Amino acid sequence: MSSFKDLRIVDNFYQTSSFFPMPTVCISTINPDGSLNIGSYSLCFPYYIAGKNRYAMLLECRNTSNTCQNLLRTHKCAINFIPDDRKTFREAVRLGFPGPSAEKMKDLKFEMEKGQADPDDPQRPPVISSAYQVFECTWAAELEGADRFRVEDIDDGHPGPYNDFNGITSKYGAHFILYVDKILMKEKYYDAIVNGVNKNSFPPVPVDYGYRDSTNFWYTPFPRLRKPVAEPIPAPKEVDLASIRFAADRVDDTVKFTDDALKNFVKVPRPFLKTVLNGCVAWAKENDVTLITDKEVKIINDKRNAEKQARRK
């Protein structure tokens, strides 16, 4: 017998038919009159994370929201990650109440400052000074021809036809694929990312569960006494040299590896081995090398580490 009950899946299942842990972000955009709007969002996740020429987030929102309509017009937004404290979350819930922008924005409690992407573009919204990080984004309006949607067509929702992934996706729904133009980070957390994190260097973040009833928005505060704990990932199993030799001999006709070179790869997880070997071959070809020894692997590793460091700056 199953230890679970089969729960009916209804609209907004992530908050009505389940307990789904979510981040809380406040999205700033520019209204048609040039003023600032901020709406609160949780359905906002990484979308393109690697292997594309740009990185992107996905935002799911109501198409009648100010945020959606501003994004359709300006294509720009800033995703402000708010730190966890009661007052800040209260302000996020206030900014999450549907209605005209001017009404809620006149009592805004957040301090704002200029972002860093395209400083002269008036459509680039300011960012929340107390955010621990901010993603400055541009909507990928060209994907799925989503630039055809017009704010003027939204009244009581949008009459359609709808897109599947990007733009207006249902009568009241919208999805936005948002290219990440810049990640702004507070210095303390910047240092942690660049120099290595420890249990004291994580920003306090709220985890929210959405609206569970018609009166409350539920969330768990960051545990103040219990810091984040590190759970070690399994130690990579050493692969025997023969199987690495088998793969290395098939990577390229002209570039070969010595056993000493291959010993460097015994801890590389199997799914990444071919990529690592291909990387070495590419380097060898660029440098007219036909035999990769331990010495060449060290040079390649140093070069990769230097590139990684440069990317972090």
Ligand SMILES: Cc1cc2nc3c(=O)[nH]c(=O)nc-3n(C[C@H](O)[C@H](O)[C@H](O)COP(=O)(O)O)c2cc1C
């Ligand atoms: C913490 C929090 C998270 C929310 N997440 C979402 C969300 O992911 N998508 C959505 O459509 N509405 C979400 N809402 C409701 C929106 O904030 C609400 O529709 C609001 O009117 C949006 O503001 P805007 O019209 O200024 O964009 C959330 C509200 C709160 C308080």
